[in-house]
Each structure stands twice: as structure tokens, then as C-alpha cells.
Amino acid sequence: MEFRRINGLPPYVFAQINGLKAEARAAGRDIVDFGFGNPDLPSPDIAVEKLSEAAHNPKNHRYSASRGLPNLRLAMATRYKKMWDVDLDPDTEVVTTIGAKEGLTHLMWVLLGPGDTAIVPSPSYPIHLAGPGFAGATVITVPMLDPASSENDPGDDFFDGLVTAWEKATVKPRVIICSFPHNPTSACVDLAFMERLVNFALEHDVIICHDFAYADLGFDGYKPPSIMQVPRAKECCVELYTLTKSFSMAGWRVGFMVGNKEIVAALTKLKSYLDYGTFQPVQIAAIVAMNEAQSYPDELQVIYQARRDTLIDGLNRIGWEVPAPKGSMFIWARIPEQYRDHSSLDFAKYLIAEADVATSPGVGFGDGGDGHVRFALIENELRTQQAIRNLKKALPKLG
Ligand SMILES: Cc1ncc(COP(=O)(O)O)c(C=O)c1O
Incomplete structure (x- = not known):
């Protein structure tokens, strides 16, 4: 068939x-x-208890809001302020997703179509490489790390690859997907690297989708930077955050996309056609996890x-x-x-x-x-x- x-x-x-x-x-x-x-x-006990309590309320059995409850988006914006000192408007710069994976995949649908190209590092989390294709676009890969290197530092290698790929591309990419700390290589970057990426995007008029699934998993005092910390990032970037790893809530399917208003509005519109949001008791429990189990x-x-x-x-x-x-x-x-x-x-x-x-x-x-x-x-x-x-x-x- x-x-x-x-x-x-x-x-x-x-x-x-x-x-x-x-x-x-x-x-x-x-x-x-x-x-x-x-x-x-x-997952945090407090979230499990809240889920159970909210599930007993029949009002929560109805369809929910696909863009996420206002208090859930507010909780996300509050966490960004606390963790990365980034101001986000919960109404226009945050949309809830059914996990980062769903968010990223559907994001590709609104950003890409047949004939478009996207730059994706290889190796990468499989949906990063497959997502643009689901939207009909073609992927141009760039090496994530020098395979012979003993360091998990993408540094200049990644940028050289990016520049070469850009120069060689006959159809200029509309999107660059990246993710740090990186799955599978564990490559980590600093804020200066993020600044370089944002400058590249502004200069070349390309959108950066940064998957921040390991936002809270830095070791030995290292604190992964959010791309949204870079001035002017909101002009060209969106970032995905998820409760999957940070709160060990993998099965709950709660994630977010934050950043550029127009892109947030576009994904919100698509999602309003596609889904009715995560089960409301799950959203309520996610609010409690973010507000009351902050540590x-x-x-x-x-x-x-x-x-x-x-x-x-x-x-x-x-x-x-x-x-x-x-x-x-x-x-x-x-x-x-x-x-x-x-x-x-x-x-x-x-x-x-x-x-x-x-x-x-x-x-x-x-x-x-x-x-x-x-x-x-x-x-x-x-x-x-x-x-x-x-x-x-x-x-x-x-x-
Ligand atoms: C880079 C990356 N993004 C997204 C995910 C999945 O996140 P979610 O459970 O929110 O869909 C993973 C899970 O392994 C991941 O490694």
C-alpha cells in the first residue's frame, strides 16, 4: 500500500x-x-494529588482550551521570569502544547511547506530530523559535533557547518532547529553561543526553534541558557519547554512554546483546529507543580x-x-x-x-x-x- x-x-x-x-x-x-x-x-506528589482531586470534578471532564488554561500559561511565564529573567506575556507569547514533541511537530506545519528547507543538526532527537518532512519540507543536516572530538562542545564546528550549509543551500532555509543541552550528544552551550545564533538568524532572516527539553538539567553549577535571554530573540525565535524531564511528568504530556508573538498565534490557531487541549485535571495539576513544587x-x-x-x-x-x-x-x-x-x-x-x-x-x-x-x-x-x-x-x- x-x-x-x-x-x-x-x-x-x-x-x-x-x-x-x-x-x-x-x-x-x-x-x-x-x-x-x-x-x-x-512526578511531584502534589501534582498527583491535585490531578486526582480535579478528576473528581465533572466540570473538568469537558473539552479544555487547546492553547492552555490562562493560569497554566501564567505559571510558565512566571517560571521563565524566575529562572531566566525573561519577561513573557502569557496571553500572546505562551501557548501550551501536548508535550514538546507535539508542539515542535505542529510548529513545523505552520512554518514550513513543500519546497521549503530547514537546517537540523545531525545527530538529533529523531522528531527534529523528521518534523520538517511531515510538513513537506526538506532537511539540510549540519554536524552537531566533530565525531573525533572528545569534548561535548559544539563551538565553532557547529557554526562552521551552519554557515557552509547556508551558503550551499539553493533554497535558503526558513527554519533552524536546535536544542541545548542536546539529545543525544549532551552538547551544552553558553549564552554567548545563543547570541551568535540569534545574530545569525536576524542577519539571514531565518526562524530558530530551540527545543529546551533539558532546561533544568545542568550539572556542576552549569545553568543552561534560554535562547529567550538574548535581546531581540523574540523577533526570530521560539522555544519549547516541557514538564517531562524537569518535573518527571513524561506521561502527562504538558509542554509549552514561548517567544515570537506571530509564531505563537499561528501555532495557537492550528491547534484550535487540531485538538481540545490536554485533559483539564492534568493542566490544573501542572499549574500546581510549577507553582508549588518549584524546587x-x-x-x-x-x-x-x-x-x-x-x-x-x-x-x-x-x-x-x-x-x-x-x-x-x-x-x-x-x-x-x-x-x-x-x-x-x-x-x-x-x-x-x-x-x-x-x-x-x-x-x-x-x-x-x-x-x-x-x-x-x-x-x-x-x-x-x-x-x-x-x-x-x-x-x-x-x-
Ligand atoms: C530534545 C527533546 N525534545 C523533546 C522531548 C520530548 O518531550 P515531551 O515529552 O515534552 O514531548 C525529548 C524527550 O526525550 C527530547 O529529548
Whole structure:
């Protein structure tokens, strides 16, 4: 049968890993699972209680507002002020989305159409690479990092790639998608980098969509910058924020897009045709989470940082040298030299078969990701130590 829009999608390599994981578990093996960035930590109690209370009120069973309740948008604007000293008008510069993923995908529908192009780094979170295509547009990839580099710093490499891609493009891109701290590479940037990006966008009349999914996950005192902190960002940028990682509310599907008024209005209009908003008790509970559990993201950050340390220390101890990321919930590990004859998919399969450890093969995040596997910090420290012992046995060629 012929299908539209999904035909060009590459086969989902993560499905192969999931299949192997399921088989191993069915055979009784205990797989330490770093595969999927699906937070294992609970959502704030206060949000769960509020959800349950609000769900008992039949008024909340009706359709809600697709752009989000006014108090939810206000809570988002208040958080931006507190965290990044950014002023946002909750009525015109904030729209609620059904998670960042839905927001970004539909954002592409309003910004792009057939014949348009978008610049996306590779590797990237899969929807960043696929989203423009769902809108009929073509993606131009730029390397996220130098694959041989041992640092998680996009620096000049990324900008050089951006400039080259711009110059070479016969149809000038309308959109640049980026996301820092970055999934899967954990690349982190400072405010000066964001300023450079905004200046580039203003100069070339292009829109920047910054996915800020790991906004609250910086380590060792590093605080990820919001692109909205840059003066004049509102002229050319929008940013996605989500409660998924910051408040460990992945299944609740609450996100936001903030920034440029015209783009916020356009997405709001599209969404008014497409959906009736997240279930109202969920929106009410999200307001409570943001207003009354403001320090919850800090508590999560401490846990993720400890997990990062355990995994990084363990990997380096067994001879797999991996730099410690400054943010995100991922470790982006270059396949050790002694095993570099494996593709990332083969290596990830090998780790399941021989070490009972599941990772994500880098190639699943675009061609630029091959040669690496990604560990998501979703296992506790004890299980992480178990994984290190397994890896040591399974990788005898490490020094
Ligand atoms: C960069 C990035 N954006 C968005 C998401 C998903 O966010 P949400 O659950 O809000 O759709 C993820 C989840 O892994 C992500 O890594």
C-alpha cells in the first residue's frame, strides 16, 4: 500500500533494540536498561494529588482550551521570569502544547511547506530530523559535533557547518532547529553561543526553534541558557519547554512554546483546529507543580548528576573513556577504539547479548550519530554499578 509522509522515514533502529531487550527479558535475563530517555523518577506528589482531586470534578471532564488554561500559561511565564529573567506575556507569547514533541511537530506545519528547507543538526532527537518532512519540507543536516572530538562542545564546528550549509543551500532555509543541552550528544552551550545564533538568524532572516527539553538539567553549577535571554530573540525565535524531564511528568504530556508573538498565534490557531487541549485535571495539576513544587527540578538534578558520576567514573575505570557532560540526562559514548569495527547498531546489540546492558545506537539519531551509543540516566546507581561490572566482562579488549 502507498502511504504519504511516512514513506521517507528511515527504519526505526530502536525497534530492533527493543525487540532484543524483550527477548532477553523473556529468557529471564536482567537487562540494565539505559536505552530510552523515559524518566523513572516519580512526578511531584502534589501534582498527583491535585490531578486526582480535579478528576473528581465533572466540570473538568469537558473539552479544555487547546492553547492552555490562562493560569497554566501564567505559571510558565512566571517560571521563565524566575529562572531566566525573561519577561513573557502569557496571553500572546505562551501557548501550551501536548508535550514538546507535539508542539515542535505542529510548529513545523505552520512554518514550513513543500519546497521549503530547514537546517537540523545531525545527530538529533529523531522528531527534529523528521518534523520538517511531515510538513513537506526538506532537511539540510549540519554536524552537531566533530565525531573525533572528545569534548561535548559544539563551538565553532557547529557554526562552521551552519554557515557552509547556508551558503550551499539553493533554497535558503526558513527554519533552524536546535536544542541545548542536546539529545543525544549532551552538547551544552553558553549564552554567548545563543547570541551568535540569534545574530545569525536576524542577519539571514531565518526562524530558530530551540527545543529546551533539558532546561533544568545542568550539572556542576552549569545553568543552561534560554535562547529567550538574548535581546531581540523574540523577533526570530521560539522555544519549547516541557514538564517531562524537569518535573518527571513524561506521561502527562504538558509542554509549552514561548517567544515570537506571530509564531505563537499561528501555532495557537492550528491547534484550535487540531485538538481540545490536554485533559483539564492534568493542566490544573501542572499549574500546581510549577507553582508549588518549584524546587522539584533541583531535586531531580541532584539525582541525575549522581547517576552521571557513577556511570562516567565506572566507564572510565574500565578503560572506556567518555567525557562527563555538563547537562542533559544522557551520556554520549564513542565506541571504544578496540571495538570500532562495529557499527553503532551492532555494538548496541553486542552489549545486550554479552553484557545485559541496553543502550541506544547512535545511528538512530541520524547518520552523524554512528560510531556512538547513548546511555540514558534512567537506572539508579546500584544498577549502574552492576552494568559497569557486566561491561568490564563483556569488553575484554579495553585497556
Ligand atoms: C530534545 C527533546 N525534545 C523533546 C522531548 C520530548 O518531550 P515531551 O515529552 O515534552 O514531548 C525529548 C524527550 O526525550 C527530547 O529529548
